[in-house]
Amino acid sequence: MPTDSRRIAGPESSTNPYSFCTEKPRHDLLKNGKRQDGRKENNLRPIFLKAGVVSQARGSAYIEQNETKVICAVYGPREVVRKEDFSMKGLLTCEFKFAIFSCRERRQHQQDIEEKDYSVQLLEALEPAVCLDKFPKAQMNIYVTVLQNDGSALAAAITCASVAMADSGIEMYDLVAGCAVRVAGKNLLMDPCNQEEYKPEDETGLTNSGSVTVGLMPSLQQVSAISSKGEIEFELVKQAVAKCVDVCTQLYPVLQQALVKSVSERQNEEG
Amino acid sequence: MVDVLLSDAEKTFIIHGIQDNLRDDGRGCEDYRHMEIETDVVSSTSGSAKVRLANTEILVGVKAELGEPSSGKPDKGRLEFFVDCSANATPEFEGRGGEDLALEISNMLTRAYDCPKCLDLGKLCVIKGQQCWVLYVDILLLECGGNLFDAASVAVKAALYNTCIPTVTVSQDEGHVDIELSDDPFDVQHLDVTSAPCIVTLSKIGHSHVVDASQKEEACCLARLMMGVTEKGTVTALKKEGSGSLDPSSVEEMMETGKRVGQALNKSLMEVLCLEEQKGKKKEKTGFLR
Numbered sequence: 001m002p003t004d005s006r007r008i009a010g011p012e013s014s015t016n017p018y019s020f021c022t023e024k025p026r027h028d029l030l031k032n033g034k035r036q037d038g039r040k041e042n043n044l045r046p047i048f049l050k051a052g053v054v055s056q057a058r059g060s061a062y063i064e065q066n067e068t069k070v071i072c073a074v075y076g077p078r079e080v081v082r083k084e085d086f087s088m089k090g091l092l093t094c095e096f097k098f099a100i101f102s103c104r105e106r107r108q109h110q111q112d113i114e115e116k117d118y119s120v121q122l123l124e125a126l127e128p129a130v131c132l133d134k135f136p137k138a139q140m141n142i143y144v145t146v147l148q149n150d151g152s153a154l155a156a157a158i159t160c161a162s163v164a165m166a167d168s169g170i171e172m173y174d175l176v177a178g179c180a181v182r183v184a185g186k187n188l189l190m191d192p193c194n195q196e197e198y199k200p201e202d203e204t205g206l207t208n209s210g211s212v213t214v215g216l217m218p219s220l221q222q223v224s225a226i227s228s229k230g231e232i233e234f235e236l237v238k239q240a241v242a243k244c245v246d247v248c249t250q251l252y253p254v255l256q257q258a259l260v261k262s263v264s265e266r267q268n269e270e271g
Numbered sequence: 272m273v274d275v276l277l278s279d280a281e282k283t284f285i286i287h288g289i290q291d292n293l294r295d296d297g298r299g300c301e302d303y304r305h306m307e308i309e310t311d312v313v314s315s316t317s318g319s320a321k322v323r324l325a326n327t328e329i330l331v332g333v334k335a336e337l338g339e340p341s342s343g344k345p346d347k348g349r350l351e352f353f354v355d356c357s358a359n360a361t362p363e364f365e366g367r368g369g370e371d372l373a374l375e376i377s378n379m380l381t382r383a384y385d386c387p388k389c390l391d392l393g394k395l396c397v398i399k400g401q402q403c404w405v406l407y408v409d410i411l412l413l414e415c416g417g418n419l420f421d422a423a424s425v426a427v428k429a430a431l432y433n434t435c436i437p438t439v440t441v442s443q444d445e446g447h448v449d450i451e452l453s454d455d456p457f458d459v460q461h462l463d464v465t466s467a468p469c470i471v472t473l474s475k476i477g478h479s480h481v482v483d484a485s486q487k488e489e490a491c492c493l494a495r496l497m498m499g500v501t502e503k504g505t506v507t508a509l510k511k512e513g514s515g516s517l518d519p520s521s522v523e524e525m526m527e528t529g530k531r532v533g534q535a536l537n538k539s540l541m542e543v544l545c546l547e548e549q550k551g552k553k554k555e556k557t558g559f560l561r
């Protein structure tokens with residue numbers, strides 16, 4: 001692991017106190033049809049979505065789903081820096097980062113493998129939605145920071161980034177809504193929080209245990225991102241994807257409302 | 272992905288062909304190209320395999336070392352994937368050129384293997400919380416002829432099948448723990464890879480989808496769906512790749528195909544591996560890059 005010499009590193013060996021406590025395995029994700037936070041299987045957490053939060057950026061958005069908080073800023077279109085990156089299609093880049101303090105365990109300053117993986121997935125979720133043909137020789141950069149992670153961070157990031165992109169005025173074919181689902185046994189829990197998220201280390205003994213994240217362009221009805229973790233039966237994967245597609249379609253008005261609000265606010269400021 | 276230059280007319284030719292279930296090399300849409308597998312090719316490893324899928328050639332070496340288990344899983348061994356894109360395959364890989372692709376392949380494999388039932392990592396634990404076997408799976412791309420993910424996953428499974436882990440005995444006296452390695456080089460343990468996944472990549476070309484896309488077909492394809500499929504037909508990893516998007520109904524169709532093809536692939540791979548093991552030392556060696 002390369003370290004940044006300009007930063008003061010913590011002590012060489014330090015341990016998170018939480019790693020000493022023995023967590024009891026969470027066999028009861030669903031009790032009497034209710035989840036740990038009182039939601040039903042299909043219920044999402046309340047969403048707060050606001051566009052235009054970073055004044056310096058071309059476009060930006062902030063999303064909050066209870067304790068999951070994600071901020072995203074879009075810069076560009078601007079000229080490509082490196083000659084090799086020249087292309088007749090616009091270049092989209094994505095940087096996904098968990099804030100160092102955002103998770104239960106402290107993250108490193110530099111992007112780790114998980115963050116790089118999420119960056120690629122986010123990029124591939126947004127690429128089909130942006131009219132890149134209209135921006136030859138240009139690049140657009142998306143920066144996503146997770147301020148606090150309480151599960152479904154990638155899904156929230158997809159939604160947030162697409163709203164930020166639309167807020168920047170860059171031409172798009174459609175917005176992208178993201179949604180995650182946790183598969184546990186025969187149950188499909190929508191929008192899992194951190195406790196419910198699939199973690200390969202705590203073996204629950206279930207045959208079906210995993211999670212699926214889907215990004216959907218709602219008005220085109222096209223899936224732009226799909227990813228899964230854990231071992232899941234085929235029929236359940238199909239169900240999970242279908243359910244995510246459904247929920248993403250339902251999220252569409254929320255995204256639209258956020259954009260309309262930001263535009264009218266901007267008009268009020270100017271007028 | 273490594274790109275080939277293809278004119279619009281050539282692309283149209285390929286796309287129209289696939290619409291009629293005819294590919295430019297004569298295959299049907301669900302057919303793999305000819306695949307050759309050879310195990311135990313590098314003697315300095317604990318297990319190795321070489322897979323040649325038409326023009327794609329991948330060499331995998333597994334090295335077993337003793338190390339510390341990760342803090343989240345104190346009673347499990349570790350599996351680490353590393354992909355090296357050799358600049359021999361294409362000059363684009365020179366320096367850091369292949370890094371993105373390498374990371375993508377290793378991430379996909381890590382995800383596909385990251386479920387408790389794929390590979391029994393509990394067997395690799397030596398002393399709980401202190402010592403375990405770490406399997407370093409190093410994947411070397413020698414030649415790129417399309418469909419790297421599938422070929423890499425097949426090679427990984429074959430190499431893990433071939434892996435021999437020396438037997439160790441742990442003795443404990445007065446709080447002092449000793450690990451003793453067996454003197455007998457044939458006193459080894461094998462891994463059970465029957466439920467390990469294979470990755471199947473489905474490329475959407477035109478209105479239909481194909482498995483095992485060649486380099487030319489990859490150039491025509493905007494969106495791919497990758498699936499980690501086990502022998503039982505369960506899905507261990509799913510990923511959409513590429514700059515295009517997919518219709519929900521075609522996602523379903525592609526997954527159906529992926530499951531079917533993946534199960535068949537796993538089955539024939541296990542048959543070939545068993546056959547190869549039976550031959551033992553008598554088998555013919557073919558060597559690299561023919």
